[in-house]
Amino acid sequence: MVQWSKTFVSWVKDRTLFVSVVFSWDLPAVERRFCLQRSMEFDRIVIGGPAIRAVPNYFSQYEFVTAGGDLDLAFKLHNKQATRTSIGCVRHCPHCGVDHIEGRFRLLKRFAPGNVLIDNNLTALPMNHFHRAMDHVDKYSTRDNPGDIQGVDVRFINEEHARRIKCARINVLRIALDSFSYVDQWDRALEILFAAGIPKRKIRSYALVAFDTDPGEGWKRCEHILKRGIKPLPMFYRPPDILDKNRITDNQEKMGWNDFERRRIMQWFYQHKAAVKY
Numbered sequence: 201m202v203q204w205s206k207t208f209v210s211w212v213k214d215r216t217l218f219v220s221v222v223f224s225w226d227l228p229a230v231e232r233r234f235c236l237q238r239s240m241e242f243d244r245i246v247i248g249g250p251a252i253r254a255v256p257n258y259f260s261q262y263e264f265v266t267a268g269g270d271l272d273l274a275f276k277l278h279n280k281q282a283t284r285t286s287i288g289c290v291r292h293c294p295h296c297g298v299d300h301i302e303g304r305f306r307l308l309k310r311f312a313p314g315n316v317l318i319d320n321n322l323t324a325l326p327m328n329h330f331h332r333a334m335d336h337v338d339k340y341s342t343r344d345n346p347g348d349i350q351g352v353d354v355r356f357i358n359e360e361h362a363r364r365i366k367c368a369r370i371n372v373l374r375i376a377l378d379s380f381s382y383v384d385q386w387d388r389a390l391e392i393l394f395a396a397g398i399p400k401r402k403i404r405s406y407a408l409v410a411f412d413t414d415p416g417e418g419w420k421r422c423e424h425i426l427k428r429g430i431k432p433l434p435m436f437y438r439p440p441d442i443l444d445k446n447r448i449t450d451n452q453e454k455m456g457w458n459d460f461e462r463r464r465i466m467q468w469f470y471q472h473k474a475a476v477k478y
């Protein structure tokens with residue numbers, strides 16, 4: 201039987217326990233649960249998912265644990281609706297773990313069923329592949345169960361992307377403004393999306409904070425997003441191999457971040473105190 205917890209998904213087959221973990225900071229909980237208190241139900245453990253790719257040696261002291269596994273299976277286990285049409289990303293942003301976890305950028309020929317499209321960079325796809333990806337989302341979306349797309353890189357978006365997205369059966373479209381260095385392209389992408397008739401209420405914009413700028417810059421960027429009528433979703437930077445989710449790194453401390461500042465920005469924008477007027 202497959203078991204879901206907040207931190208991992210696990211199941212036993214042929215006396216082997218399989219565990220899939222998404223985030224590196226959940227690895228200590230998996231270790232406590234399965235390695236430090238071993239069950240008689242299984243002899244071996246196979247641990248997979250993005251977390252183990254980020255910290256491949258985490259379990260090396262346990263001879264009964266093997267690290268590895270299929271990433272696509274991991275995504276499916278954590279979100280049954282998840283699907284993707286490409287792996288990796290054409291960009292190599294310094295804050296991102298995709299290169300390390302997924303390897304070089306490549307297109308897939310066959311796509312798993314699902315309407316939550318988790319390609320890392322949807323608008324970097326060749327245009328015919330992009331259309332196939334959107335058709336795939338539509339195939340699995342209904343009025344009651346609309347699709348969700350992420351990876352819309354504002355630096356690549358054009359009118360054809362926007363027109364196709366407008367026709368898609370989706371209710372959420374996720375873009376990002378991770379740095380002010382491309383704010384003009386972000387603004388221009390919004391104009392393209394609005395001109396195609398995509399309403400503001402369907403658009404969310406991530407904003408990476410605490411990577412290489414101070415709290416003031418993070419707030420300014422989130423407020424810029426809000427002023428354009430888009431819901432900002434700040435994402436607090438965590439190194440891909442971090443084992444304690446709430447740890448503020450030395451570099452973040454130097455930039456003026458601490459636990460109070462982290463909570464302040466996350467709570468303000470996620471608890472809807474910053475209302476978006478549509």
Ligand code: SF4
Binds near residue numbers: 292296
């Ligand atoms: S565009 Fe997104 S997925 Fe690609 S490297 Fe940058 S942050 Fe990662």
